Amino acid sequence: MTPVDVAVDDDDEVIEAPIEPTVTRASRRASRGAESPLAFKGLSLTPIPAPVPITPPDTPGKGIAVPAPDPFAPGLNPSLPPTPGEASDPFGSDTEHEAGATEDTVVALPPVDRGAQAWGFLVAATAIEAVIWGLPYSVGVFHEYWVSTLFGPEATSTLTLASTLQTGLLFFSGALLGPLFAAFPWYERQIQLAGLAVSTAGLIASAYATKPWHLLLTMGIMYPCSAATYLPCATNVFEWFVAKRGLATGIMYGGTGAGGTVYPFVVTALLHRFGYRATMLSIAVSYCILIAAGLFFTKRRVPLVKRVGAIKKRIRPKPDWAFIRTPAWWIGVTFMTVSSLGNFIPLLWTPSYASQVGIRTPSPAAFVAMMNGVSVIGNLASGSISDYVQPRYSVFAYSVVAAVACLGLWGFGTSASALTGFVILWGISGQCLCGFWARMISTIARDDPAVPQIAFSVFISLKGIGAFTSGPISTALLKINAFSGAAGAYGDTNFGVLIIFTAAMTLLGALPMLAFPTS
Structure with a gap:
């Protein structure tokens, strides 16, 4: 100098x-x-x-x-405290360094629990959930058309596998995608777009299926890649909402019920009017446009990475795997594993039960639409409750209501009114236990913002156990007629053992939750 x-x-x-x-x-x-004009400047140093x-x-x-500080020299990044009036949260304060910002540049992040960007994220994430999960929840409509019109009864086994594989892989893919997103968060958007491309290609290819195994490949394997598009939406909500996190996740999970209510009617109408190929192509185009539009609004609130030269560095540390040694983790895993064994049975078998006991109005399909429809309100309610009531009490109470509804209204419900009551009660209780996940995962994660992605992926994978096992387990239980001569469905039908199994798994899964730690 x-x-x-x-x-x-x-x-x-x-x-x-x-x-x-x-x-x-x-x-x-x-x-x-x-x-000198001949001097070689390639080796000159920065002035x-x-x-x-x-x-x-x-x-x-x-x-x-x-001398002014060297902009290329390493230095400490200053941090600012949270905005006054907002609770400090491990998932990001209101002021953070922007990705790639220098040590003298900070940006104010959008507020949590309020504002156009937070609610815009939630609306977009809910729409994505409705579109992605609405199709698997209406796969019964496709299955009936494949068997009765497209390929015939001789292809039932392959077509059934394609139907169950679609839902099962959507759940189980979380076990792979959760750790993947946690390890490579800066590639999150690229992975989401890749999942959108593969799932859209699967829908388009299914329109030209000429053999049953074509649907096994396209609808059963390619479409579940949409989980890569969905998973970050379900976990990034933890950054945007803190005090209202349960309400936000309840609204988002309600998208599944909304999609499951609307899709069957839309698909049925399209199939009857335009045929199979036109239906699948129109679904593929609308699916791609709606998801792509939703992704534009589902951005992270807190920047994940910054660049120092050509090197990417984490703003957040790697997840601390010590959470898997905590009681909260193992209680949550036990609850998810046991309760999922019976969770899908009412949705799967209520239409068949209604037909067996002679209920014609409402139609069997209407019971499924009714169950999905009331689950929208149920998820909103369970999510809101989780913001104020500890999971150990709320999850157990909901499970008791669901189990009593099974044993009482379904067990003795041989009339349309009794079965309608069961469908409504189960739809707002047993089918809405996922509304409590956010509070449970927050307790498990403690102060580690990297844990929710992993915990959520494990939870959704464990729920996939129910999607895979509900078919073979329930089929085996329906062959047992142990209550011949008993009242109601226990004696008049072969559903008695299945109903008791559903109630038992729901209640037994919730018992460990009484020991879940308070937060």
């Missing part, structure tokens, strides 16, 4: 005058070499920044020339 002589004039202004250095023969040769004056605290008004 060139030395300077500092002086102060009568107006207290800093005057800097360069001091003439002593010129030597060596320095003269170096100077001529630097100014030292010009001096800037600062005011030390002990000499008010007197400036001292010091």
Whole structure:
């Protein structure tokens, strides 16, 4: 740095005058070499920044020339406290460093629990959930058309596998995708778009299926890649909502019920009017457009990475896997595993039961639509309750209501009114236990913002156990007629053992939740 002589004039202004250095023969040769037009500049170093004056605290008004900080030198990144009036949360405060920002540049992040961006994210995430999960929840409509019209009864086994594989892989893919997103968060959007591309291609290809195994490949394997598009939406909601996290996740999970209510009627109408190929192509186009539009609004609230030169560095640390040794984790895993064994049975078998006991109005399909429809309200209610009531109490209470509805209204419900009551009660209780996941995962994660993605992926994978096992388990239980002569469905039908199994799994799964830690 060139030395300077500092002086102060009568107006207290800093005057800097360069001091003439002593010129030597060596320095003269170096100077001529630097100014030579043939000099090679590729090896030149970055010039030292010009001096800037600062005011030390002990000499008010007197400036001292010091070199400016090197922008390429490593330094500490300052952090700002949360916005006053908002609780500090491990998933990000209201002021963070923007990705790629220098140490002198900070950006104010959108507020949590409020604002257009937070609610815009929630609306978009709910729409994505409705579109992605609505199709598997109406796969029964497709299955009936495949068997009765497209391929015939001889292909039933392959077509049934394609139907169950679709839902099962959507759930189980979380076991792979959760750790993948946690390890490579900066590629989140690319993975989402890849999932959208593969699932859209699967829908388009299914329109041209000429053999049953084509549907096994397209609808059963390719479409579940949409889980890669959905999973970040379900976990990034933890950044946007803190005090209202249960309400937000309840609204989002309600999208599944909304999709499951609307899709069957839309698909049935399209099949009857335009045929199979036109139906699948129109669904594929609308699916791609709606998901792509939703992804535009489902951005992260807190930047994940920053760049220092060409190197990407994490703003957040890697997840602390110590959470898998906590009681909260193992209680949650036990609850999900056991309760999922019976969770899908009412949705799967209520239409068949209605037909067996002679209920014609409402139609069997209407019971499924009714169950999915009331689950929208049920998820909203369970999510809101979780913001105020500890999971150990709320989950157990909901499970008791669901089990009593099974044993009472379904077990003795041989009339349309009794079965309708069961469908409504189960739809707002047993089918809405996922509304409590956010509070449970927050307790498990404690102060680690990287854990929710992993915990959610494990929870949804465990729920996939029910999707895979409900078919074979229930089929085996329906062959047992242990209550011949008993009242209601227990004696008049072969559903008695199945009904008791559903209630038992629901209640047994909730018992460990009484020991779930409070948060």
